[in-house]
Amino acid sequence: MKGSLIVVSAPSGAGKTTLCNAIVKDFDRIAFSVSYTTRRPREGEIEGVDYYFVDEKRFREMIQREEFAEWAMVHGNLYGTAKKTLNDLMERNIDVLLDIDVQGAKQIKALYPEAVLVFIMPPSFEELKERLFRRGAENLDLRLKRAFEEMREYSFYDYVIINDSLEKAISDLKSIIISERLRSKRFDPEFIDRFYPIV
Numbered sequence: 238m239k240g241s242l243i244v245v246s247a248p249s250g251a252g253k254t255t256l257c258n259a260i261v262k263d264f265d266r267i268a269f270s271v272s273y274t275t276r277r278p279r280e281g282e283i284e285g286v287d288y289y290f291v292d293e294k295r296f297r298e299m300i301q302r303e304e305f306a307e308w309a310m311v312h313g314n315l316y317g318t319a320k321k322t323l324n325d326l327m328e329r330n331i332d333v334l335l336d337i338d339v340q341g342a343k344q345i346k347a348l349y350p351e352a353v354l355v356f357i358m359p360p361s362f363e364e365l366k367e368r369l370f371r372r373g374a375e376n377l378d379l380r381l382k383r384a385f386e387e388m389r390e391y392s393f394y395d396y397v398i399i400n401d402s403l404e405k406a407i408s409d410l411k412s413i414i415i416s417e418r419l420r421s422k423r424f425d426p427e428f429i430d431r432f433y434p435i436v
C-alpha cells in the first residue's frame with residue numbers, strides 16, 4: 238500500500254506551520270516532505286530537517302536531471318521537492334505533507350493526480366495582518382499583497398480550511414487526512430482473502 242500526498246498551501250501567516258506541526262505530532266505514518274532551497278538558513282533552521290540548503294548551481298543541475306517533482310521561484314529564491322523524497326516515503330506507506338506554494342501545488346497535481354490539495358485561509362485580512370505582525374514577519378506589506386493574490390487561487394484546491402479557531406482548523410485537517418486514509422483504493426485486498434472459507 239502506498240502513502241498519500243497531502244499538499245498544504247496558505248498565504249504567509251495563515252497558520253499553516255502551526256496546523257501541520259499539530260498533525261505530525263498527533264498522527265502516525267505521516268511525515269513532512271523536506272524541500273530543497275537556495276535561500277539561506279534562518280537562525281535555528283537545521284539542514285535536512287527544515288530544508289536541504291543548496292546553491293543555485295546545484296539546484297539548476299537537479300532541474301536539468303529532472304530530479305524535481307515540482308519547483309518554483311518564491312520571493313526571489315528557488316524551492317523544489319525531489320521526486321525521490323516523495324517516492325521513498327510513499328513506498329513505505331507514509332503519508333507526505335507538502336508545505337509548498339500555489340505554483341508547486343499545480344505541478345504536483347499534474348504529476349500525481351491523486352494528491353489531495355488543501356488551502357488554509359485566514360479568517361480576515363485584519364487577523365492575518367495581526368498574526369504576521371505578532372510573528373515579527375519581515376516585508377509585511379509585500380506578504381499581505383501576495384496573500385491576496387494567493388487566496389484568489391483557492392478554487393484549484395480540493396479543500397479549504399478557515400483557520401479561525403485553531404482547534405477547529407486542526408480537527409478539519411485531521412478529518413481530511415482520515416477520509417483519505419479510508420478510501421477504498423487504500424484498502425488492503427488481502428483482508429478479503431482472510432475471509433475465504435477453509436473447507
Ligand code: ADP
Nearest residue numbers: 249250251252253254255368372400401402403
Ligand atoms: P504560516 O506558517 O502560515 O506562515 P504560522 O503557523 O507561523 O503561519 O502562524 C502565524 C502566527 O499566527 C503564529 O504566531 C501562530 O502562533 C498564530 N496562529 C496560528 N493559528 C492561529 C489561530 N487559529 N488563532 C490565533 N493565532 C494563530
Ligand code: 5GP
Nearest residue numbers: 272308309311316317318336337338340341
Ligand atoms: P519559507 O522560505 O518562509 O520557508 O517559505 C516560503 C514559501 O515557499 C512558502 O509559501 C512555502 O510554502 C514555499 N515553499 C517551501 N518549500 C517549497 C517547495 O519545495 N516548492 C514550492 N513550490 N514552494 C515551497
